[in-house]
Amino acid sequence: MSARELVLGTAGHIDHGKTTLVRALTGTDTDRLPEERRRGITIELGFARWQLDAGKGQRLAVSIVDVPGHEALVRTMVAGAGGMDAVLLVISAEDGVMPQTREHLRVCALLGLRHAVVALTKIDRLGEDPSEREELLELAREDVRAELEATSFADAPIIPVSATEGAGLDELRAAVVGMIRGLPGRERKGPPILPVDRVFTMRGHGTVITGTLLCGELELREGSTELTLVPQGLGRQPFSVRVRGMQVHGEEATRSRAGTRTALNLGKVGVEALERGDVLTSGLAVVASDRLLARVEQLDFGARPWTRGTSLQLCAGTASTAAHLVPLTLADPETGALLDPVGKIAIGPGQAGLARLYLDVPLPIWAGQRLILRAFSAAHMQTDGLTIGGGVVVDPLPERRQPARRVALARALLGDDASAKVRALVEDAGASGVTLEALTLRAGVIHAAKLLGRMGVESGPLIELGGRWFARALLEPLLRAAVTEVDRFHAAHPLQPGLARATLEGALAQAGPSAAALRTAAVDLALARAQLRVADRSGSLARPGKGTLDPNDLPPPLHDVVERYRHAGISPPTLRDLGEALGLDAKAVLERVGVLQRSELLIKINDDLSYAPEAHAQLLTAVREHLAAHGELDVQALKGMTGLSRKFAVPWMEHLDRLGVTRRAGDRRLPGPKA
Structure with a gap:
């Protein structure tokens, strides 16, 4: 039976024993840097593999991500926490809940984590007296339970352990196994998304990146697999990379599934071209964006409301940058639904709302991505840390819109109805239309093409024109405008049969912004409904009953x-x-x-x-009779048989060539296909 694979992350204050506990559970020292071992603190993300027996023949392949606990390294902690399935919250029984305990807890909750086990460490330091130790342990439990009470981890088991003596480790393993049984599976459909958290070189292999596969699957096909690297930072463009090898949970593999720690050996790319924060993906899921629309929330201990221009530190995936926030509306505190924007918007402590975020540098962003928002400094730093909020990406590449329109679109994109998301984006695009690629990316809907196919039928609400999608209802006002323009032309030019089609479509463009394909479709629809007609061979357009010349009753x-x-x-x-x-x-x-x-x-x-048509027909008949009798024609012959002067004869010869009655052979004309 194959093992279930998942990622378990540590969380907790510095010096509470996270790395020591991981070493006791797995035998792996996750402090791999010389500076970490010299100073005795974790600076970078560490990784360990943990095999667990879940009973009934089921095995668990757990990748542990050990995060730093220092207040200055919370961004590194967030980079590791983004790929976790569950959290091992490490709290020292000696010290109890500390500032980074609280901050790490909030980060995990803001990232959507709902499953945790608490390891109450260092119980061997609570004294020799058993009764005193038990009393202190109970106080520590109460401290932890009080801290967890208002969080999604309120029911997390609390297991006292001593990593140095081994006490409680079996109970901790059992608690982790029990927690894992309640974990939902990861989404394996759709494009893979792999945020990069490490880049390094291995002798004999070249460039290697590691990260947690958040969704989808990666398969190493025979030969090589191509992926797209979406970079963070200014001046960097997405590019293709070739995957030469793969490891999953430290073992050679050909397939990686969502929720696994994955290492990829990349060909023909140096480590200098990659960095933490980049994302490997395929398909249409991730875009490097410096602006986004997000539903955000500020935690209740914040010092001031978020107003237009508020600067925050934004952490997304394994990347981070400074961001400037523009609140658009608030969320209802009871239902969470977005309210209509009224007046000047500010998102205060304990409030949520919709905001547009402008990033200092582009980051890899995708619809539904969880965000962490941190202050650069604050009075509550020493007690609660700098993490003051979070959010979820509603639109990774929003267009410029009025606040009311952005809010209306966000309501649809935050819903669960995929068809409603796609339709809302098409309708929001208006007369400019939107491509399938943009719809897939912005809606976060992997089967957008199928949904568009259903809504794009003849009677459906959407229509595809020239590779862009539009709301079908947009055709009606353009059709009416086209008819009005032709009516106006007839009034101004009564002798003309009709208005040139290119001129008509150009007039529609002057009337208001619209895609050329939409204008063409509106005119086609007017023709199909017989509200316009083709008036002559040049394609001029006229209204029914107008622009028609009666040869027997000409003006x-x-x-x-x-x-x-x-x-x-x-x-x-x-x-x-x-x-x-x-x-x-x-x-x-x-x-x-x-x-x-x-x-x-x-x-x-x-x-x-x-x-005149009669004279033209007379000359054509004469030419055809001459060609039938003599097999050729030249200018002199045409002049002789018709009496035409050279001024008329030469243009006529060229006209005959265009008609196909003759074909030129030097100075002579031979019979053509229509002779």
Whole structure:
């Protein structure tokens, strides 16, 4: 039977015996640095493997993360705590609850940990007298129980132990096994997320990183596995890394599952390119972001409310940076629901709310990620530490919006309905639309494509256009605007058959911001509903019943032009000739001739030459008869058979080539496919 794998983290004040207890339980000294051994305190994260027998043939493969207890190293503690499944809270029976005991407890609770065992250490120092020792032990228990009472660890078992003498270790093991039985499993679906907590080089292997796999699975395929490194810090871009080898809980492996301590041997990348705080992942889950939307809470001992511009230290995963907070609204103290924003917002001690956070440097962020918020200094530092709050990421890459819109979106993203999250993001994007990639990342929904497929059916609320998703309801106002614009055009240009499609879509863009694909779709919908029609061969758009020219009832300005061309026969006027004859300027001539060309009442030969349809047909018939009889045609032959001057004959030859009636062969024309 395979062992269940999980991560157990220590927590507690400095010098309460965390590292000594881990060594007694596992045989591993987690203080690996020379400075740690010289000074006798933990400075960096330490790791140990602990195999436990859970009974009934079940084994537990526990990775212990030993964290430093010094007040100056809480950020390091948070980096280790982010991957824990449960906590081993270590409290000295001599000293009782201390400042970093409280701070570590709060960090664990803010990170969502709900399972703990308390090791009441150093009981061998409580004196020789058994009755006195028991009395002191009971006082220590009461102290601990009082501290835990208002936390999620209120029912945690408290086990007195002596790591040096071995007393209580069996009972502690049993308590840990019992706690583990009640632990829920990790989420193994979706992309893997592995925050890096150590980077080093191993002789003969190269670069190695370690971390706790928070969700998903990693599989080492034959050859190599590609992952994406999402970095923290300024000026660093995500890049691909190749995984050459893997260890899980200290043993060679080809697969790592959520909740396991994992080491990866990376190829062709140096240690200088990686650092604690980076994240290894694949797919669309993590983004390097310097702004985020989060539901935050301030602990009740805070000294002042969080207002616009409040500076805090933000810890996310194994990374940290300074952040500036902008409160958007408060949460209802009874239900936790976000309230409508009213007036100037401040999140006071004991309150929760929605805030936008601006980070000094980009960090790897994902939807649903737990955050720790710490003060840079405070009067309560000596009693409670600097951790004064926490939160959860609502949107890792928020757009600029008014507070009310941000709050409305956050309500949907904080809910459990994945479809509602996706739809809310699409509707919030408005006329700009949003890509599938952005939806997956911002909603934290791994099956966003499937949900979009359901909502994007013909009668559904969403529509996909040009690789972006929109609310279908946006088409209606654009459609109405398109119809209004065409009506306006008809009123201003009664002689024109219609408005060019590109001009219409350009006018819609001027009316308000919208994606080009959305404007195109709105015009297509107007055509499908017969609210617009194609008026001519050039694709001009008109309203039904308008822009149509009746050859037998043309408006006088157009009738005069057509008659000139009909009477001219195969020797039509140039545009200049026409303007002089009718007393029109060049612009008026171009407008009227263009209208007739698009309505096929004149046939365009080139920019300056057009024919009445009857004359055009007469010449085509003559050309086809000549080609059938002689097999070729040149300019002289065309002039001879039609009487055309060279001014007309040369453009006509080129026109015949375009029609496919002829094809050029030097100075001659041979029969074309439409001869």
